[in-house]
Amino acid sequence: MFSVISVAKLLSRDVTWPIPIALAMSAAFGFASQAAAQGARLPAPVAQALAQAGIPETAAAVYAHEVGAAEPFLAVEAERALNPASVMKLVTTYAGLELLGPAYVWPTEIYSAGALQQDVLGGDLVIKGYGDPKMTLENFWLLLRNLRGRGVREIRGDLVLDRGYFAGEGFDPGRFDDQPTRPYNTGPDALLVNYKAIRLQFIPEPETRSVRIAVEPVLPQIAIVNNLTLDKAACGDWVSRLKLDAQGGSQQARLAFNGNFSVACGERVRHFSVLGHSQYIHSLFQELWREMGGTLTGGVRDGAVGNGARRLATVQSQTLSEIVRDINKFSNNVMARQLFLTLGAVGGGAPATAEKATRTIKQWLAQKGLAAPELVLENGSGLSRLERISAENLGRLLVNAFRSAVMPELIASLPVAAVDGTMRKRLSGAEVAGQAHIKTGSLAGVRSIAGYVLDNQGRRIVVVLIVNHANAGAGRPAQDALLKWVHNRDADACCTGDGKQRRKPRK
Numbered sequence: 001m002f003s004v005i006s007v008a009k010l011l012s013r014d015v016t017w018p019i020p021i022a023l024a025m026s027a028a029f030g031f032a033s034q035a036a037a038q039g040a041r042l043p044a045p046v047a048q049a050l051a052q053a054g055i056p057e058t059a060a061a062v063y064a065h066e067v068g069a070a071e072p073f074l075a076v077e078a079e080r081a082l083n084p085a086s087v088m089k090l091v092t093t094y095a096g097l098e099l100l101g102p103a104y105v106w107p108t109e110i111y112s113a114g115a116l117q118q119d120v121l122g123g124d125l126v127i128k129g130y131g132d133p134k135m136t137l138e139n140f141w142l143l144l145r146n147l148r149g150r151g152v153r154e155i156r157g158d159l160v161l162d163r164g165y166f167a168g169e170g171f172d173p174g175r176f177d178d179q180p181t182r183p184y185n186t187g188p189d190a191l192l193v194n195y196k197a198i199r200l201q202f203i204p205e206p207e208t209r210s211v212r213i214a215v216e217p218v219l220p221q222i223a224i225v226n227n228l229t230l231d232k233a234a235c236g237d238w239v240s241r242l243k244l245d246a247q248g249g250s251q252q253a254r255l256a257f258n259g260n261f262s263v264a265c266g267e268r269v270r271h272f273s274v275l276g277h278s279q280y281i282h283s284l285f286q287e288l289w290r291e292m293g294g295t296l297t298g299g300v301r302d303g304a305v306g307n308g309a310r311r312l313a314t315v316q317s318q319t320l321s322e323i324v325r326d327i328n329k330f331s332n333n334v335m336a337r338q339l340f341l342t343l344g345a346v347g348g349g350a351p352a353t354a355e356k357a358t359r360t361i362k363q364w365l366a367q368k369g370l371a372a373p374e375l376v377l378e379n380g381s382g383l384s385r386l387e388r389i390s391a392e393n394l395g396r397l398l399v400n401a402f403r404s405a406v407m408p409e410l411i412a413s414l415p416v417a418a419v420d421g422t423m424r425k426r427l428s429g430a431e432v433a434g435q436a437h438i439k440t441g442s443l444a445g446v447r448s449i450a451g452y453v454l455d456n457q458g459r460r461i462v463v464v465l466i467v468n469h470a471n472a473g474a475g476r477p478a479q480d481a482l483l484k485w486v487h488n489r490d491a492d493a494c495c496t497g498d499g500k501q502r503r504k505p506r507k
Helices: 005-011 034-038 044-052 085-100 137-149 277-291 320-329 333-348 354-367 391-402 407-412 476-487
Strands: 060-066 074-076 107-112 125-129 159-162 197-205 210-216 222-226 229-231 244-248 253-257 260-262 268-273 300-302 310-316 436-443 446-454 460-468 493-495 501-503
Touching (some): 044 476, 085 391, 085 407, 085 436, 085 446, 107 137, 137 310, 159 277, 197 260, 210 229, 277 300, 320 333, 320 407, 333 354, 391 407, 391 446, 391 460, 446 476, 460 476
Parallel strands (some): 222 253, 229 260
Antiparallel strands (some): 060 074, 107 125, 197 268, 436 446, 446 460
């Protein structure tokens, strides 16, 4: 039995989504900082990297602010509202940690809607969800094992799913990028189990010149057709060589593979999200319950816990401090959406809606003196064509977060340069390696970073860089150049509250 954390790492991190970008460019404006000596221009290494990538400087917004200083020492195009991609998760996770608390947990409960005589439940079994962002197969199994341990074996009614904590607003998994089977496109749900995903392991078997596909979990509603041919080509882009033909809908699905797979690839894993939420849970429940020696006579339907229902079993999620680590380290879009709607339910009452979540976050920002009039939230994950924020207000948010009681939990959730998460393979060998906690963002036409750099003088610097341009995909060197520049700024200078650079006294 596999853990959904593998899905979080492999399939919900920053990736490139094909979307159109249409952005109005405004003129550059001055900033109060050491940039006065630079003629209000970007640091030379950053400007050079942007030029080499074919990205005009007006397409990049930069903000750098030493924690404790009154003003930023670098702010270029920072007031413009831009698409931030996944760095928007910083807004959602910081709000979640402050409004819900690091120890917040999501329960999932099972109720009986009929009399239990010996080991037979004469009525319906109700499962109620509260939006757990990480209900893994293991946790779902433990919930059913708890139920089985209470003496329940035969269920003669229906399996009723209480999903009313989130509003059923309708969700098209293919709307964003026409990839409806990818787990990152799974819609939010109050009773989300394992992203409703299956894990396919492609195993080359040279002895029989074939490729075996191992499936977990095995669900009868999902058919896997394996017509793969094993070859000895270079592994390369192995995913595109699979030639997937996906058919079906919410009730059943068929995944047919008709391409080639190279022995040079070794064993590889791919995840797919298929079936509707109710159908996935029903099928998974039946399989796990049967393995435990139980039976379910009825079907599945949505409903609510009745007044006379009796709670039989409960399982709790990981704490929010652990959840935000997965959201930010691996840029998990689905988990971010679950947290976003949870804020709506807690702040505006169930059922949660995106409108309630947006209102809750904006009210929280206003109370902190961080009102961002340009802020646009759609789902809180950054996987959106609509979401907007300025580099300045995102930077101000991070400066504020450093003074918050939840600062340790937030910073610990960010990828560390050259160490882990979406920054694991970046800046290895550079002086800034291990010294920067940076959230990354990536959409077609958008590249962004935001977080904290510990510079070579031991000063903590908030850094934000957002690029909105057709060539943004080539902008990683500019991001790395900015992180290196901030870390290695003039070792004999420091930035004071008036934004000017002062020489430190010699000892």
